[in-house]
Amino acid sequence: MADEQQETSQGEMEGVNCLAYDEAIMARQDRIQQELAISIPLVSDRQDLSVLQSEYAEEDTIYQLKIKDPHKKYSYIRKTRPDGNCFYRAFGFSHLESLLDDGKELQKFKAVAAKSKLDLVNQGFTEFTIEDFHNTFMDLIELCEKQPALGELLSSFNDQSVSDYVVVYLRLLTSGYLQREHAFFQHFIEGGRSVKEFCQQEVEPMSKESDHIHIIALAQALNVSILVEYMDRGEGGTVNHHIFPEGSEPRIFLLYRPGHYDILYK
Incomplete structure (x- = not known):
């Protein structure tokens, strides 16, 4: 009986050790990613x-081929830090x-932005x-x-506190629009969540990545066209490419690669 208990105890310890090892690897990977992100300007x-x-x-033929396509329309790029907030910062x-x-x-934009808090x-x-x-x-x-x-505007956006406050407000505007138009957006939300729950979990928290639904909402909320x-x-x-909202004349041009947005210039 004692032997069985000892074997069970050892098995449990090995399970704990494996779990701790996995967590340590994940934590190390997170640290590396954070260090890489910090080395890139906002x-x-x-x-x-x-x-x-x-x-x-060079052997990545899919991307090497696709990279040639944007060159037909654009000449420059401005990169953003890959921290989950890149869409809002780029916007x-x-x-x-x-x-x-x-x-x-x-x-016009100032008037829309001033009214948005109310x-x-x-x-x-x-x-x-929100003030x-x-x-x-x-x-x-x-x-x-x-x-x-x-350069002064660029410096402001590279000031972490200023830049993050702007991101937070743009996230709130996105959330607000989604909730105002919840009857429309509910059809696009998976997992049985309400629009409000989706906003609390996927829109308002910092570092949450953005998808079509976020872009549509922010473009409509501030009346700004995005390509x-x-x-x-x-x-x-x-x-x-997609234009948000459809049929509008875009003022903002973004490049999306899985999980990340940068700014494009013609």
Whole structure:
């Protein structure tokens, strides 16, 4: 009997040791990924689009072929840190950058952004909770009114606290729009979750990646058109694109590769 107990105890210990070992490996991988992410700017300088070629092995024929397609329409890329917040950061920077020399559109956007906080409060979001995030967002818009050098806007987006506050507010706007239009979006949500549950789990938390549903909602919430070029391992040597909302004239051009968004320039 004692021998059986000892064998059971040893088996349990081996199971615990294996679990601890697996957790240690996962923790180490997470640390490596975090260190790599931190070494990349939140928003980079603009680079020649040819830098993409060096990111894939020469024998990776699928991507090496697909990389050639964006070159027909675009010349430059601005990278964002792959931290799960890249869509919102790319959206925020790209749109404000486009407004630096378009005062008329900037004023329209400022009016929409100013009203957006009240819309969220009327939906039940706590004003005290969202106020600081909204103020930071408005501060950046007002900075653009002063027509600063591009480097000043870039510095703001590379200031972690400022940049993350903008991301948080854009996530809240996305959540707010999805919940306002819950009857429409409910059909696209899997797993038996309500729209509110989806927003609490997949939209509002930092580092949660974005998909079609997030892009549609933010584009509609701020009345900004976005074109996304999708580059994946699908068949064919071309890159497919989608415009949000459909039929609109895009101001923002993004490159999507599985799990990540960067900014494109013609």
